[in-house]
Amino acid sequence: MMEMSQTNIKSTATLSIQSEVENIxxxxxxxxxxxxxxxxxxKGLLKAVDDVSFTIKKGETFSLVGESGCGKSTLGRTxxxxxxxxxxxxxxxxxxxxxxxxxxxxxxxxRKAQLIFQDPSACLNPRRTIKQILMxxxxxxxxxxxxxxxxxxxxxxxxxxxxLDRYPHEMSGGQKQRVGIARALALDPELVVCDxxxxxxxxxxxxxxxxxxxxxxxxxxLTYLFISHDLSVVHHIxxxxxxxxxxxxxxxxxxxxxxxxxxxxxxxxLLSSIPDVSGEVREKIILTGDVPSPSxxxxxxxxxxxxxxxxDICRTKEPEFKQTNSNxxxxxxxxxx
Amino acid sequence: xxxLKVEDLTIQFKSRQGVVKAVDNLSFELAKGxxxxxxxxxxxxxxxxxxxxxxxxxxxxxxxxxxIDFEGVDLLKLSPDEMRKIRGNSVSMIxxxxxxxxxxxxxxxxxxMEPILIHQKGISKQEAKKRAIELxxxxxxxxxxxxxxxxxxxxSGGMRQRIMIAIALACDTKLLIADEPTTALDVTxxxxxxxxxxxxxxxxxMSIIMITHDxxxxxxxxxxxxxxxxxxxxxxxxxxxxxxxxxxPYTKGLLNxxxxxxxxxxRLEAIPGTVPDALRMPTGCSFHPRCxxxxxxCKAEKPPLYKREDGRExxxxxxxxxxxxxxxxxxxxxxxxxxxxxxx
Numbered sequence: 001m002m003e004m005s006q007t008n009i010k011s012t013a014t015l016s017i018q019s020e021v022e023n024i025x026x027x028x029x030x031x032x033x034x035x036x037x038x039x040x041x042x043k044g045l046l047k048a049v050d051d052v053s054f055t056i057k058k059g060e061t062f063s064l065v066g067e068s069g070c071g072k073s074t075l076g077r078t079x080x081x082x083x084x085x086x087x088x089x090x091x092x093x094x095x096x097x098x099x100x101x102x103x104x105x106x107x108x109x110x111r112k113a114q115l116i117f118q119d120p121s122a123c124l125n126p127r128r129t130i131k132q133i134l135m136x137x138x139x140x141x142x143x144x145x146x147x148x149x150x151x152x153x154x155x156x157x158x159x160x161x162x163x164l165d166r167y168p169h170e171m172s173g174g175q176k177q178r179v180g181i182a183r184a185l186a187l188d189p190e191l192v193v194c195d196x197x198x199x200x201x202x203x204x205x206x207x208x209x210x211x212x213x214x215x216x217x218x219x220x221x222l223t224y225l226f227i228s229h230d231l232s233v234v235h236h237i238x239x240x241x242x243x244x245x246x247x248x249x250x251x252x253x254x255x256x257x258x259x260x261x262x263x264x265x266x267x268x269x270l271l272s273s274i275p276d277v278s279g280e281v282r283e284k285i286i287l288t289g290d291v292p293s294p295s296x297x298x299x300x301x302x303x304x305x306x307x308x309x310x311x312d313i314c315r316t317k318e319p320e321f322k323q324t325n326s327n328x329x330x331x332x333x334x335x336x337x
Numbered sequence: 338x339x340x341l342k343v344e345d346l347t348i349q350f351k352s353r354q355g356v357v358k359a360v361d362n363l364s365f366e367l368a369k370g371x372x373x374x375x376x377x378x379x380x381x382x383x384x385x386x387x388x389x390x391x392x393x394x395x396x397x398x399x400x401x402x403x404x405i406d407f408e409g410v411d412l413l414k415l416s417p418d419e420m421r422k423i424r425g426n427s428v429s430m431i432x433x434x435x436x437x438x439x440x441x442x443x444x445x446x447x448x449x450m451e452p453i454l455i456h457q458k459g460i461s462k463q464e465a466k467k468r469a470i471e472l473x474x475x476x477x478x479x480x481x482x483x484x485x486x487x488x489x490x491x492x493s494g495g496m497r498q499r500i501m502i503a504i505a506l507a508c509d510t511k512l513l514i515a516d517e518p519t520t521a522l523d524v525t526x527x528x529x530x531x532x533x534x535x536x537x538x539x540x541x542x543m544s545i546i547m548i549t550h551d552x553x554x555x556x557x558x559x560x561x562x563x564x565x566x567x568x569x570x571x572x573x574x575x576x577x578x579x580x581x582x583x584x585x586p587y588t589k590g591l592l593n594x595x596x597x598x599x600x601x602x603x604r605l606e607a608i609p610g611t612v613p614d615a616l617r618m619p620t621g622c623s624f625h626p627r628c629x630x631x632x633x634x635c636k637a638e639k640p641p642l643y644k645r646e647d648g649r650e651x652x653x654x655x656x657x658x659x660x661x662x663x664x665x666x667x668x669x670x671x672x673x674x675x676x677x678x679x680x681x
Contacts, residue, residue, distance in 0.1 A: 067523035067525060172611050173379075174611060203550060203552075203594050204378060204591060204594050204607060204608035205378075205607075206594065207593075207594035207595075207596075207606065207607035208607040208609075210596070210607075211607055214604070229523065229524065231524070232595065232597060232598055233596050235597075235598045236596035236602070236605065259598060269525060271598070272528075273525050273527065273528035274524055274598070275527075275531070275551065275553030275557045276598060276599065277580060277592060277595055277597060278598075278599040278600065284528065286529055287528075287529070290493045290526070291493075291523070291525075
């Protein structure tokens with residue numbers, strides 16, 4: 001056990017980028033497996049997140065991108081303790097081990113780390129007024145003065161305080177998402193996990209909410225873990241980006257490095273398949289086939305079934321997650337030869 | 338050759354709170370082999386328009402006026418029986434969410450055979466099955482003979498959308514209406530489906546109406562584009578020109594609001610406010626409360642759709658008198674606006 005944690009710390013150290021900024025979150029060898037039952041009654045294991053390590057620095061926006069089913073939301077939720085991680089995983093929050101946190105400590109941790117959900121209509125209780133919804137965190141944590149704080153919160157997210165007496169159905173999607181953001185910020189968290197916060201919104205409203213998130217980050221010195229499938233939005237908002245495929249991080253780099261010096265064939269394909277509105281003519285890489293099922297991932301490199309540059313070694317040997325330059329990590333036999 | 342001509346289409350819904358004008362005086366033309374993008378945010382009337390063309394909006398509380406001319410026949414005047422001969426035959430539609438538009442109780446093969454058996458009289462079941470398997474191969478489904486017998490739940494989202502396309506193309510499709518066909522799909526799958534649609538369009542020389550909120554999809558797929566806001570066309574133009582030189586402040590706003598990978602901006606230029614409530618439309622131009630160029634005139638008068646010399650159309654007073662004021666000079670409003678678009 002002792003030995004295990006030592007190797008964990010070591011690998012985290014090599015993965016973190018040298019800088020003076022403190023890490024708010026250090027994740028090493030995080031795994032999350034779900035037990036599933038297939039239609040024919042057989043029990044199986046689904047490795048939603050499979051051995052993922054990374055760090056998030058204070059004040060930065062760290063993005064997770066990937067297609068549906070790649071495990072990005074599960075990763076975000078596991079970090080917040082909403083799912084218990086598998087054995088061997090380690091999560092440090094402000095240098096404190098929160099991997100298997102006790103119930104009382106969990107409550108304290110919840111004040112510092114919050115979640116913004118994708119669908120603003122589904123995450124607000126339809127039978128409660130906005131005021132009741134926003135008062136909830138203060139009630140749970142037995143904090144007085146909630147009333148004054150929620151007026152401040154409404155102001156912060158750009159909603160008039162007369163909305164406090166409304167029900168969610170009386171508001172538009174963008175307004176509801178603002179309430180979701182206000183609720184997440186109610187207890188002055190340090191880390192906010194934003195799980196596809198703008199995917200359900202119209203283009204013009206999406207820009208408003210992205211701007212709001214950026215303003216709040218500056219104002220409150222927040223750290224974001226931004227989960228999204230939209231590479232344009234991620235490009236706009238992130239400092240560093242990790243690309244996930246079937247439960248694994250395949251590439252991790254600073255924003256500019258990832259978009260300008262793309263290494264992994266999957267990331268290249270992802271980037272080329274976004275219909276961009278700028279005039280640039282880009283070469284299209286159209287991947288064949290679908291994402292394989294995470295309950296039965298391909299052998300070797302998980303991307304080998306769809307990879308346009310597949311080699312023999314990819315079918316049998318899983319590529320290591322290696323550093324290619326100071327800001328860039330990639331898991332691909334081709335890139336780390 | 339014009340395939341579809343929509344003239345003054347107006348669609349109103351009567352509700353307990355009042356009458357909602359979902360589509361207001363819409364006119365556009367679509368030539369054979371051309372694809373037209375209809376872009377707009379939720380509530381702009383783009384889906385309702387497509388449902389009206391398919392004649393799927395028959396309800397006591399719906400009032401449709403105008404003309405939908407398809408190959409010289411006004412679809413709005415056809416009897417339900419006559420329309421049934423066109424729907425799914427020469428005009429077909431694919432929907433956003435392929436899971437909810439396929440019948441979960443029938444195999445995919447059976448659902449592809451259905452339009453063939455209905456529209457092509459005298460075809461035997463065996464032949465229809467052969468044809469369905471051909472279609473499955475055409476839309477790129479591997480081992481079509483096996484997949485023919487599978488149910489929608491056994492397929493992935495991308496494959497289901499391919500099945501939808503196969504059903505839509507089962508007969509002699511001349512016009513394909515695609516209502517947000519890739520919105521529910523992942524980007525790599527979206528690229529596959531868009532690629533398939535452009536290939537089929539070329540192969541069959543069919544016209545496509547692409548309804549979407551994604552300007553990137555329009556840029557990739559469509560020759561012409563119609564931008565809608567609160568049920569009205571605000572801009573009609575060839576696609577490449579819209580992206581180079583958007584005319585309407587709303588189009589310009591939409592383009593600015595999208596984050597782009599090729600350029601870095603500190604802050605996105607969001608359009609302030611929200612789309613107005615259909616029951617409480619603002620006076621004058623419906624975009625004026627969100628428009629930074631709005632003048633007193635915009636608040637009082639409704640702007641008509643101005644036709645420019647280059648054939649583009651735009652609904653904004655900035656373009657009054659063909660960009661020229663009464664004195665023959667370009668109006669100051671337009672100068673200001675065009676400077677803001679292309680700062681020198």
